Amino acid sequence: MNQHPNQHKEHSAEVHIVSYREHASTFLALILLTVMTVTVSVFGADLYTLTVLTALAIASAKAVVVGLYFMHLKYDPKIYKAMMAVVLILFTVFLILTLIDYLIRP
């Protein structure tokens, strides 16, 4: 990355600047995943459960890409990533508990 020789050099060296090219590739990856999910949905309409699971899996892949690259989680201090993980685990617990409730209810 091109560092600017200014008085802030000592701390700007710590910040990882994500390049335009990297953002553009991230965008391309996201568009590809979107095309994939639409294709699966439109042409795989008879594979009911498969399409739902595939759609959710692709959506989660997109969310991870947005989080890591656009939201800088990959290069930022680890604390944000750790907190995100806690929130996701919390939500998964809510999800599973609710699901169990409705699955075993007579």
Add this chain to the structure above:
Amino acid sequence: MDTTFVLPNSGHNRDDVSSKLGMWLFLFTELLLFGGLFLVYMVYRFIYHEAFLHASYDLNVWFGGVNTVVLLTSSMTVAMSITAMQKGDILLSKRLLWLTILAAGIFLVIKAFEWSAKFSHGLFPGMEHYSTLPNGERLFFFLYFFMTGLHALHVIVGAIILLVVINAIGKNRVRQDKYMFLENGGLYWHLVDLIWIYLFPLFYLIH
């Protein structure tokens, strides 16, 4: 981040890591707000999955698909705007933010067309045709309007935040060595994109 020592109360002390931490904490409350709605969706879809399947055919995949591309593009421009700011290219940074706001406008216009098509079919909760639908389909449209409506509200708020950021850049309150406001505004915008990433397949693509 800024590690140079500054005297307390000198008017220059700030903590970028904590600033971003605060933003993330706020984003978590937003995630759980929408998370709760997704739980409601999951439960009703489990109970009425035939009706949900049937009702989802009334949504137009192309409206949703184009809006997905619009939001992904805007996410890229706001991320690039931060890169431009870090490299000291103020003008490019501002232009990219304007592009993001333009994308927010396009998103809302497409959404308005989509919603008005639903209104003309009488599918909004309380309308005549809506009242004649079976329970499951009514719930589907209720959730559809509530969740995409709440999301659209977030798009509007996100665009306003970015306008304030542009103003702050103009007044030199956001600059190459002090851009946390831009970065936090960007984080909010990415959240809007993240939520749409899940809304799109769950409402438009479930057939």
